Amino acid sequence: MYVYDEFDRTFVKERVNDFRGQVKRRLAGELTEDEFKPLRLMNGVYLQLHAYMLRIAIPYGTLSSKQLRMLGHVARKYDKGYGHFTTRQNIQFNWIKLEELPDAMADLASVGMHGLQTSGNCIRNITTDHFAAVAPDEIEDPRVWGEIIRQWSTLHPEFTFLPRKFKIAISAAKADRAAIRVHDIGLRLYENEAGEHGFEVMVGGGLGRTPFLGKTIREFLPKRDLLSYLEAVLRVYNQFGRRDNIYKARIKILVHEIGAEAFSKEVEAEWAQIKSGPLALDTITVADIVSRFQYPAYEALKDETEALESAKRDKQFETWYENSVAPHNQPGYAVVTVSLKPEGAPPGDATAEQMEKIAGLADRFSFGEIRVSHVQNLVLPHVAQRDLPELWRSLDALGVATPNVNLISDIISCPGLDYCSLANARSIPIAQGLTRRFRDLEKQRDLGPIHINIDGCINSCGHHHIGNIGILGVEKNGEEVYQIKLGGRSDSKAQLGELLGPAVPAGEIIDVVENIIDVYVELRKNPHERFVNVVHRVGLEPFKERIYAAH
Secondary structure (H helix, E strand, O other), rough: EOOOHHHHHHHHHHHHHHHHHHHHHHOOOOOOHHHHHHHOOOOEEEEEEOOOEEEEEHHHHHEEEEHHHHHHHHHHHOOOOOOEOOOOOOEEEEOOHHHHHHHHHHHHHHOOOOOOOOOOEOOOOOOEEEOOOOOOOEEEOOOOHHHHHHHHHHOOOOOOOOOEEEOEEEEEEOOOOOHHHHOOOEEEEOOOOOOOEEEEEEEOOOOOOEEEEOEEEEEEEEEHHHHHHHHHHHHHHHHHOOOOOHHHHHHHHHHHHHHHHHHHHHHHHHHHHHHOOOOOHHHHHHHHHHHHHHOOOOOOOOOOHHHHOHHHOHHHHHHHHHHHEEEOOOOOOOEEEEHHHHOOOOOEEEEHHHHHHHEEEEEEEOOEEEEEEEOOOEEEEEEEHHHHHHHHHHHHOOOOOOOOOOOOOOEEOOHHHOOOOOOOOOOHHHHHHHHHOHHHHHHHHHOHHHHHHHEEEOOOOOOOOHEEEEEEEEEOOOOOEEEEOOOOOOOOEEEEOOEEEOEEEEHHHHHHHHHHHHHHHHOOOOOOOOHHHHHHHOOOHHHHHHHHHOO
């Protein structure tokens, strides 16, 4: 956990006071909605279909139990008793009254939380691996670099009004759990042949109406040069990115139109002028950031895997253990994913009671720390193996122990037309219907890892382009219909899905997905061949034949 200093705390409180005055002026009619809009967006406040929505940043997805408990308090006092965790490792509250927003933000500020740079054409919340600092396949904690970037980018005067929003993700593990290839900048921290740690820099990834995977513009960037190189990338984008067309304003369009090689040359030329300047990171500066992170005082434990065999006689615990528990880099510890995808519920939602009680469980079992994943689940990253049975019973009583992590009902979904003013189709009811159709956990486990991503509009907050099965809702002649893409993935072998064919009516989409799964089961070589691998091996034709034969 990073511990913020007095400057950070004072700064956030002062921003709340500024916003309180702006809200007062808006309520008094001294500001029109158009005049208020840029002011609220700078604080993470959107105007959605039914009410104002408050988006709160969770830097690199790390929460303290105190912060999660405060999120529960805000949900209960100011909202309708729940919050929604997003694919940006943030949380959104959809029903807070405008006149109560400053009070809610003041409560959040008391635990170091805010909505700065969660909206607008600026550098957004920095995201990273939700298993950071505990994953066995990781070379070092990427959150340190996320914090360095956060400090550099917060209210950066040169990058506050970019051509469009800008997203950065970091991974430091062999497995990409941060989807770095679909971000404006993706950073892969790795060790080169000389034993040095540095970054592969990918630029121009992104989804939306024109999806692209990021292109590598520098194979290896020394850690000392991280900020100066990022500054160079942002300056080039700020200079050449389009401002005349909102649909062509993202950096991915610029990189695509001029080519990665030409873009890289512009960055290198800009970087040459600043790389030896004040943005060069010395070891003292980095060490100071590291010193502000509090790491658990782990006990010297032995591996308890064999000792858990007796607990696994309870088949429900065994199933949860196999699906929700991941290896830890410390002996005797485990990483636990808390599923926010129960049958029939909106993906990523958590009630006030759940947040408060998970915070309590984090205090008891995870050194008071929680992570938010970009797949809309929570993680308890430091659980002693011996405590797993007791933790499971507590999570099960809360309704957050569904053992479906990475399975077909572990669905990513945007809020869609139920909340979002940009959407033209619903997402949540489709997700709910799919979790009910595939409620059989044994069948889910037999199918293996399958990732379904659902969006209610082309902006792709639910990342449908990189779902193994991607579903996009669109409006056609006043009706909601759904396009389907197959074969997408967001890991180290990232790939965009391919369009299966014409959109299908809302009333048929659940049956269509089940038919797709039936084709997969028929075509897989063995029970271990993953869905996405079958799609890449056989192509789309077998799935098309089954889905569109009756049309």
